Amino acid sequence: MKALKIDLNCDMGESFGAWEMGNDLAVMDYVTSVNIACGFHAGDPGIMRKTAAAALQKGVKIGAHPGFQDLQGFGRRNMDVTAQEVYDLCLYQIGALQATVKALRGKLHHVKPHGALYNMAAKQPGLAEAIAAAVKSADSDLYLYGLSGSCLIAEAEKAGLKTFSEVFADRTYRNDGSLTPRNEPNALLENLAEIEKHVLRMADEKKVVCADGSEIKIKADTVCIHGDGKNALPIAMKLFEILI
Amino acid sequence: MKALKIDLNCDMGESFGAWEMGNDLAVMDYVTSVNIACGFHAGDPGIMRKTAAAALQKGVKIGAHPGFQDLQGFGRRNMDVTAQEVYDLCLYQIGALQATVKALRGKLHHVKPHGALYNMAAKQPGLAEAIAAAVKSADSDLYLYGLSGSCLIAEAEKAGLKTFSEVFADRTYRNDGSLTPRNEPNALLENLAEIEKHVLRMADEKKVVCADGSEIKIKADTVCIHGDGKNALPIAMKLFEILI
Amino acid sequence: MKALKIDLNCDMGESFGAWEMGNDLAVMDYVTSVNIACGFHAGDPGIMRKTAAAALQKGVKIGAHPGFQDLQGFGRRNMDVTAQEVYDLCLYQIGALQATVKALRGKLHHVKPHGALYNMAAKQPGLAEAIAAAVKSADSDLYLYGLSGSCLIAEAEKAGLKTFSEVFADRTYRNDGSLTPRNEPNALLENLAEIEKHVLRMADEKKVVCADGSEIKIKADTVCIHGDGKNALPIAMKLFEILI
Amino acid sequence: MKALKIDLNCDMGESFGAWEMGNDLAVMDYVTSVNIACGFHAGDPGIMRKTAAAALQKGVKIGAHPGFQDLQGFGRRNMDVTAQEVYDLCLYQIGALQATVKALRGKLHHVKPHGALYNMAAKQPGLAEAIAAAVKSADSDLYLYGLSGSCLIAEAEKAGLKTFSEVFADRTYRNDGSLTPRNEPNALLENLAEIEKHVLRMADEKKVVCADGSEIKIKADTVCIHGDGKNALPIAMKLFEILI
Numbered sequence: 007m008k009a010l011k012i013d014l015n016c017d018m019g020e021s022f023g024a025w026e027m028g029n030d031l032a033v034m035d036y037v038t039s040v041n042i043a044c045g046f047h048a049g050d051p052g053i054m055r056k057t058a059a060a061a062l063q064k065g066v067k068i069g070a071h072p073g074f075q076d077l078q079g080f081g082r083r084n085m086d087v088t089a090q091e092v093y094d095l096c097l098y099q100i101g102a103l104q105a106t107v108k109a110l111r112g113k114l115h116h117v118k119p120h121g122a123l124y125n126m127a128a129k130q131p132g133l134a135e136a137i138a139a140a141v142k143s144a145d146s147d148l149y150l151y152g153l154s155g156s157c158l159i160a161e162a163e164k165a166g167l168k169t170f171s172e173v174f175a176d177r178t179y180r181n182d183g184s185l186t187p188r189n190e191p192n193a194l195l196e197n198l199a200e201i202e203k204h205v206l207r208m209a210d211e212k213k214v215v216c217a218d219g220s221e222i223k224i225k226a227d228t229v230c231i232h233g234d235g236k237n238a239l240p241i242a243m244k245l246f247e248i249l250i
Numbered sequence: 251m252k253a254l255k256i257d258l259n260c261d262m263g264e265s266f267g268a269w270e271m272g273n274d275l276a277v278m279d280y281v282t283s284v285n286i287a288c289g290f291h292a293g294d295p296g297i298m299r300k301t302a303a304a305a306l307q308k309g310v311k312i313g314a315h316p317g318f319q320d321l322q323g324f325g326r327r328n329m330d331v332t333a334q335e336v337y338d339l340c341l342y343q344i345g346a347l348q349a350t351v352k353a354l355r356g357k358l359h360h361v362k363p364h365g366a367l368y369n370m371a372a373k374q375p376g377l378a379e380a381i382a383a384a385v386k387s388a389d390s391d392l393y394l395y396g397l398s399g400s401c402l403i404a405e406a407e408k409a410g411l412k413t414f415s416e417v418f419a420d421r422t423y424r425n426d427g428s429l430t431p432r433n434e435p436n437a438l439l440e441n442l443a444e445i446e447k448h449v450l451r452m453a454d455e456k457k458v459v460c461a462d463g464s465e466i467k468i469k470a471d472t473v474c475i476h477g478d479g480k481n482a483l484p485i486a487m488k489l490f491e492i493l494i
Numbered sequence: 495m496k497a498l499k500i501d502l503n504c505d506m507g508e509s510f511g512a513w514e515m516g517n518d519l520a521v522m523d524y525v526t527s528v529n530i531a532c533g534f535h536a537g538d539p540g541i542m543r544k545t546a547a548a549a550l551q552k553g554v555k556i557g558a559h560p561g562f563q564d565l566q567g568f569g570r571r572n573m574d575v576t577a578q579e580v581y582d583l584c585l586y587q588i589g590a591l592q593a594t595v596k597a598l599r600g601k602l603h604h605v606k607p608h609g610a611l612y613n614m615a616a617k618q619p620g621l622a623e624a625i626a627a628a629v630k631s632a633d634s635d636l637y638l639y640g641l642s643g644s645c646l647i648a649e650a651e652k653a654g655l656k657t658f659s660e661v662f663a664d665r666t667y668r669n670d671g672s673l674t675p676r677n678e679p680n681a682l683l684e685n686l687a688e689i690e691k692h693v694l695r696m697a698d699e700k701k702v703v704c705a706d707g708s709e710i711k712i713k714a715d716t717v718c719i720h721g722d723g724k725n726a727l728p729i730a731m732k733l734f735e736i737l738i
Numbered sequence: 739m740k741a742l743k744i745d746l747n748c749d750m751g752e753s754f755g756a757w758e759m760g761n762d763l764a765v766m767d768y769v770t771s772v773n774i775a776c777g778f779h780a781g782d783p784g785i786m787r788k789t790a791a792a793a794l795q796k797g798v799k800i801g802a803h804p805g806f807q808d809l810q811g812f813g814r815r816n817m818d819v820t821a822q823e824v825y826d827l828c829l830y831q832i833g834a835l836q837a838t839v840k841a842l843r844g845k846l847h848h849v850k851p852h853g854a855l856y857n858m859a860a861k862q863p864g865l866a867e868a869i870a871a872a873v874k875s876a877d878s879d880l881y882l883y884g885l886s887g888s889c890l891i892a893e894a895e896k897a898g899l900k901t902f903s904e905v906f907a908d909r910t911y912r913n914d915g916s917l918t919p920r921n922e923p924n925a926l927l928e929n930l931a932e933i934e935k936h937v938l939r940m941a942d943e944k945k946v947v948c949a950d951g952s953e954i955k956i957k958a959d960t961v962c963i964h965g966d967g968k969n970a971l972p973i974a975m976k977l978f979e980i981l982i
Contacts, residue, residue, distance in 0.1 A: 105345020593833020
């Protein structure tokens with residue numbers, strides 16, 4: 007694999023049963039790692055196998071993307087879970103994908119929690135610690151992807167795991183390093199040129215211009231692209247071109 | 251582990267969420283291997299962890315017990331699934347338990363399909379082959395437990411897997427080696443002395459007296475005890491005493 | 495409502511959570527009744543409400559479309575259920591939609607079982623009787639939609655229910671009145687002109703030309719359009735034009 | 739039905755599939771109303787039918803007990819749902835039980851939300867309003883059971899619904915009328931004589947002695963008994979004897 011400026015990741019395998027979601031095969035050509043849903047919030051055993059097979063064929067890194075067992079809510083609704091429950095559900099889902107990837111003669115590269123679990127773990131050290139422990143239990147060589155500057159990254163490092171600090175291609179930041187909440191104005195970048203500038207600055211200069219105009223430092227090991235947006239493919243193509 | 255006449259196995263970890271089933275901790279003292287439900291027909295990630303931890307502590311062998319994704323029907327209702335679906339759901343569930351056991355510094359010993367999946371795979375070579383392939387994909391050192399004389403055992407051997415031919419402590423047989431269907435008279439043995447005699451003959455003489463009085467040969471590597479019957483514990487204690 | 499030659503029905507509300515399926519709002523303009531999934535094989539409480547609201551606004555008749563609790567398999571996999579289980583799952587799902595429609599000041603018109611449940615009930619009198627009993631329990635004024643000539647229609651009539659005998663716009667028939675199985679050649683009609691001719695003959699002449707060329711009588715109260723095919727919309731538009 | 743000092747209610751039908759919970763038939767003789775789980779956090783269509791049939795036979799009032807779709811967590815984990823989602827899931831579950839009870843020639847008497855939904859609705863007016871709206875949509879004659887003094891009761895009254903203010907037989911109160919949280923000392927009453935005194939004071943004097951010794955007014959239309967505690971049956975028998 008060639009030297010990358012930065013990793014480019016996308017959530018995939020988010021179809022379920024008869025329902026399709028995303029444009030996995032097309033987008034997969036323009037990313038360097040994928041996060042595969044593990045059956046709790048999306049995905050099922052067959053979809054996991056097909057998505058992992060495609061990723062192996064295209065040579066992109068495979069990560070497990072565990073989420074809450076909330077299929078109807080797509081794992082996006084916060085749930086009042088204990089750290090033990092989080093450990094258990096992560097380990098279960100990582101193991102299921104691990105076996106699937108191993109059967110295809112591949113190897114899991116990383117774990118990135120999904121949706122509400124990702125967001126809760128960014129702020130709650132207890133849940134972050136539980137996720138890190140589950141990842142370490144599954145395979146201490148796995149990378150943990152988490153929000154740059156979040157407590158998930160901090161807990162992963164404490165646990166001795168390798169991490170990828172994640173930034174978002176289409177989201178703006180506040181001057182404390184957190185994402186501008188989606189319900190605020192200017193939370194989303196939709197213009198491709200803006201997205202390009204925003205991402206390049208994070209990748210090259212390790213800096214981000216915040217929604218309020220100030221400039222802060224940011225650690226950016228991987229950029230997340232949302233695979234289900236209407237512009238997912240052109241954004242992926244453009245970022246792949248400039249970053250990889 | 252001491253030399254066994256025969257293995258004594260029991261399904262365990264069949265609680266789910268707030269619902270308890272079975273008498274796992276008590277029965278575990280009188281068996282040599284357990285089959286742990288993997289979350290599709292019973293069990294959940296936390297129950298899997300607790301059951302596996304208890305098995306490791308008590309030194310009994312741990313197997314995965316994958317079943318159909320039919321929680322309400324407890325995996326006991328035949329479903330018209332494809333061989334590919336069976337492969338996928340087995341690999342997924344085996345992987346989930348594998349990671350759970352590995353996290354506890356243990357190792358999975360075997361796989362035994364559950365309920366309707368077990369029964370269908372005993373007769374349908376395509377499904378049996380799919381299960382064997384999934385087991386082999388997960389770890390080619392795993393044993394596959396299947397009904398003695400069934401096509402699941404045949405397909406496992408074809409795939410190069412090690413097998414345990416399973417017989418039942420409380421079920422009678424027909425002269426073709428199949429189990430007397432539960433809805434026929436004399437299908438079940440309920441008398442402890444009868445069960446003891448029946449099991450000893452299978453373990454020692456590799457023979458079974460059929461419901462019609464005839465005597466046939468049977469391969470018996472492991473005896474199944476049902477953990478949820480009211481007599482589960484006394485049966486386990488008696489068989490453990492005479493066999494182990 | 496104007497006098498119809500024949501009813502034109504389509505399955506709808508088959509999205510689930512974050513996953514969309516079908517083109518409900520567009521197709522709804524060209525049918526006279528819809529069958530709304532009730533949450534077991536597809537649909538969820540919110541989708542049921544939105545679909546029912548759209549149907550009421552457009553003035554099409556609303557039916558409940560109960561199926562097996564097999565979300566991953568979309569209710570298309572046969573399951574070995576008892577008649578009592580079928581009664582229970584139908585009554586539950588019909589009741590859930592009944593309340594949803596009543597809350598919108600509408601009224602349920604019919605029930606049509608989905609997928610594997612529909613097919614099994616077409617051939618197994620015990621299951622057919624259970625469905626008819628559930629419909630009658632829910633509201634004895636409800637119509638039961640079933641495969642024309644099937645035992646579901648026969649059992650519904652025995653139970654005193656009003657029925658709609660259903661024929662398929664894009665499926666050919668065998669000379670015993672059954673559908674040509676999908677895995678046989680000539681099972682599907684894909685040419686719009688052929689479909690039009692096929693449907694008109696069933697609607698006007700109560701006859702169908704079978705796959706073997708012979709001609710048999712058929713009762714056709716309602717024609718089913720599949721909403722998820724790529725040609726769903728043009729087929730619906732054409733049939734609506736010629737039939738309604 | 740004879741004049742009651744107060745209604746005595748218990749959650750029931752909380753088994754699921756092969757798993758049993760509670761001692762429904764025994765406890766049912768000593769309560770005046772039951773809240774039947776509706777399949778989302780517990781219960782399934784067959785269990786709903788059997789529980790409703792028993793309640794009708796014993797002449798106790800039947801309520802729907804809708805909860806979050808969180809089977810593994812038994813509906814006890816708070817979930818970040820919208821008011822619209824709460825409206826939809828309540829209406830769906832109420833409708834399912836309504837049809838089940840109607841099929842048995844009975845009539846639903848009330849609705850009581852379960853677990854986390856009950857607790858969240860006691861404090862969040864938006865969710866409380868959504869539940870009240872769903873109940874009213876299903877049948878404006880239904881009573882809504884909610885925590886005495888909570889915003890669920892307030893919103894139900896605003897919506898024009900009849901209410902039952904609920905108090906707990908085995909829980910102590912704080913001087914603001916709220917329940918002492920379970921994780922605090924003195925939250926639970928376990929002594930039968932104490933429970934008897936506590937309940938009688940609420941039923942007769944409309945007063946409760948708080949955990950801090952102060953005495954406050956409380957509205958008590960119905961007393962909740964927990965059916966799954968080990969002392970459920972003796973508590974029910976004693977309260978039935980003194981109250982009914």
